[in-house]
Amino acid sequence: MEKQSPEVVGWYRFRRNTGLQTSLREQVLHQRLVRRLGQGYxxxxxxxxxxxxxxxxxxTxxxxxxxxxxxxxAFKYYSAVPLRIVNLGEPGHSDYHMYPGSAASIHQGAFCEVLNSLPPE
Incomplete structure (x- = not known):
């Protein structure tokens, strides 16, 4: 993960029918991932x-x-980051850039190690 750290911007969690506030488990996982990547993150x-x-x-x-x-x-408080969505159907947008590569696997590497170090829910 150290070699790819400049390419890593974060991680995500999908839920069904729950609120969009961080759980304690997500806070701990986030903290450990930041420590693994380095404090500069x-x-x-x-x-x-x-x-x-x-x-x-x-x-629907x-x-x-x-x-x-x-x-x-301490990674206990989080603030929302504004998200700007670009309509790619409109001509003249130079905001969209394609980058080669694939998504990181959750079944190998540092993410898997950090996730496995947490107690089960």
Missing amino acids: GNFFLLALFRGCTSSNDA HSMEHVFLRSTDP
């Missing part, structure tokens, strides 16, 4: 929380999300 390492919701008749599915960053050294 602190406020810049993001945690993204996603949740799926359905309407009462299950006809929606996705809510929040991107958070830690605002204190």
Whole structure:
């Protein structure tokens, strides 16, 4: 993970029908990941929380999300990071850049080690 640390910007958690506040487990995991990457990441390492919701008749599915960053050294308080979504269908947008590579695997490497060090829920 040390070699790829300049490419790592954060991690995410998907939930169903729960709030978008960090749990104690997520706070501890976030803190350990930042320590593993190095202290320079602190406020810049993001945690993204996603949740799926359905309407009462299950006809409509929606996705809510929040991107958070830690605002204190103890990783107990988080503030939302504003997200700007670019409509790629409109001409003239140079904001979109494709980067080669694939997503990191959660079944190997430092992320797996940190996750396995936590007690089960």
